Amino acid sequence: MSSTELDWFKSSYSGSSGDNCIEVAVDESIHVRDSKQRESGQLALSPAAWATFIAHAASAQV
Template sequence: MSTTELAWFKSTYSGSQGDSCIEVAVTEQAIHVRDSKDVAQPHFAVGREGWSQFVGFVSSAPRA
């Protein structure tokens, strides 16, 4: 699947300045991740289980 066929979105927590944001696109097979500041660069994809583990880890980490 090409990046133009994916429905990319940013978190609602992202600011409007465009700094330090990623975009994600969800498919049945994977979660695709790219840099929102340079969408022409390659993106990477991770399986749904790996993504769930990552989100669980990040959401349980202590906040600074």
């Protein structure tokens, strides 16, 4: 599936000033891209890898 066919949404943690934003889309993988540089590509993760990342990020919050 191409990135134009995915239903992308912006992170709720992204600032309103437009910087530091990511977008996420879900099909059989979890796709992540920089909202300011969409044409630069995306990272596709398995659901298991995404869950591991989210668990680690949540435990590492400062």
